Amino acid sequence: RPQWGTKLETVRRTGVDIVVALDTSLSMDTQDVVPGRLEKAKHEIRALIDMLQGDRVGLVVFAGTSLVNCPLTIDQNAVKLFLDVVDTQVIPRPGTNIGDAIRKGIQAFDTHDRRHKVMILVTDGESLEGDPQAAAEEAKQAGVVIYSIGVGTAAGEPIPLRDERGNVTGYKKDEAGSVVVSRLDEGSLQQVSSTTGGQYYRATPAEEEVEKIVQAVAGMDKKEFESKVYLTYVDRFQIPLGIALFFIFVESLISDAKPARTRRWFTSLL
Numbered sequence: 560r561p562q563w564g565t566k567l568e569t570v571r572r573t574g575v576d577i578v579v580a581l582d583t584s585l586s587m588d589t590q591d592v593v594p595g596r597l598e599k600a601k602h603e604i605r606a607l608i609d610m611l612q613g614d615r616v617g618l619v620v621f622a623g624t625s626l627v628n629c630p631l632t633i634d635q636n637a638v639k640l641f642l643d644v645v646d647t648q649v650i651p652r653p654g655t656n657i658g659d660a661i662r663k664g665i666q667a668f669d670t671h672d673r674r675h676k677v678m679i680l681v682t683d684g685e686s687l688e689g690d691p692q693a694a695a696e697e698a699k700q701a702g703v704v705i706y707s708i709g710v711g712t713a714a715g716e717p718i719p720l721r722d723e724r725g726n727v728t729g730y731k732k733d734e735a736g737s738v739v740v741s742r743l744d745e746g747s748l749q750q751v752s753s754t755t756g757g758q759y760y761r762a763t764p765a766e767e768e769v770e771k772i773v774q775a776v777a778g779m780d781k782k783e784f785e786s787k788v789y790l791t792y793v794d795r796f797q798i799p800l801g802i803a804l805f806f807i808f809v810e811s812l813i814s815d816a817k818p819a820r821t822r823r824w825f826t827s828l829l
Contacts (some may be wrong), residue, residue, distance in 0.1 A: 561799060562792035573781040574614035575675045576631055576666040579638075581602055582682035583647050583708075584622040584655040589683070591716040592762065598679045599762055600710045606766050607679065608635045608771040615784055617667050620645055623654030623688070625663040633784060642810060657682060657751070658689030665701050673702035675782045679772065680751065681762075684744030684767055685712040691747055695754040705755040706772050709750040710762045715742030725828040 581604065587597040608616060616638045617631040628649070629641040657680070664678045678698065684707075698705055717730040717738045731739045749759040758775070760768030 563795055568772065572613050572633060572784045573782060574612070574633075575677055575679045575776050575779050575781060576615050576617075576668055576672075576750045577611070577679060577776065578617045578619055578631070578667045579607070579681065580619040580621060580625070580664050581642075581645065582622070582647060582655065582657075582660075583620045583649050585647055585653060585720075586655065586685055586718050587709065587710070587720050587724070588647050588689060588721070589716050589741045591712045591714065592710060593764075594693045596683055597645075598711045599638040599662055599828060601645065602707070603701060603708055603762055603766060603769055604642055604679075604681060604709075605639055606769045607773065610769065611635065611776070613781075613784075614776065618642060618645075619664050619667060620649055621651035621656060621660035622647075623652035623656055623784060625656065625660040625666050626650070631667060632681055643763075648753060650808065655685055655687045655749075656689040658694035659682075659690040659752050659786045661691065661694035661698055661705070661751070665698055665703055666801045668701070668703065670701070672782070674780060676701070677779070678703050678705045678755075679778055680705055680707045680709060681746065681756075682707070682748070683741060683749045684746075685741060686744075687746060691751050692754065695751040699755045704773045705752050705757045706759070706775070707752045707759045708746050708762050708768060709745050710745050710771075711741070711743035713745075714745055717741075 583597065583601060587600065588594050590749065592599045615631040615633050616635055616642055617627065618629040618638055619625055620628045633636065633674050668676045695705060718741050719727045720731055722728050733739050745759065745761065750758040760771065762768065793826045
């Protein structure tokens with residue numbers, strides 16, 4: 560690739576800001592879906608990121624409290640790296656506070672922009688504290704549309720407790736000593752999403768819900784994230800390539816002419 564000379568190139572990206580809020584509470588260790596609620600949720604998020612084009616993505620994780628695990632970025636591979644290491648121990652405070660997660664997600668957006676903002680809430684819907692509906696109203700005022708993906712089943716299963724090696728040592732119990740059964744709460748998630756103009760979906764093996772969310776995001780108005788001018792070198796391979804092709808052509812003419820000259824020289828000898 561011979562190169563010389565330079566030129567300026569302007570690169571523009573347009574898309575939507577998307578904050579994914581992932582539930583990492585202990586109830587997400589429940590295995591009423593394969594291979595488990597948390598792993599299923601992470602797989603759905605990876606599929607979502609792979610389908611997005613040009614959008615900025617951020618990641619919020621939450622349990623009893625919440626934190627921005629990865630700020631909004633156009634580097635979607637970086638988001639997946641952060642996602643890979645998430646487990647139910649990333650938030651030390653136990654519990655599930657969906658309202659706090661929504662508010663943390665709102666803070667992750669550009670507060671001056673009232674459009675182009677989507678939050679994707681991936682959880683089993685069991686909010687043990689806080690007020691998700693009040694937080695949803697705040698999201699609506701901030702221009703954030705919330706899509707929810709419910710992970711789990713209505714029947715539910717006990718919440719396993721594991722040791723450092725990941726082996727199940729028992730099941731979570733309440734103060735009365737009864738085993739706690741965690742169930743998918745679809746009603747609260749439907750209400751949160753409808754308040755902001757979004758939609759609720761249950762996680763399925765085919766993950767059709769991810770495609771529906773991506774289609775909805777694709778239909779939204781886009782904004783320009785960056786417009787940068789890059790100084791690049793100009794490829795000049797055409798010149799040596801042309802010279803090479805010329806000599807290949809000349810060589811073929813010489814090769815065709817050699818047998819005829821050889822025959823004339825041999826005839827003259829006779």
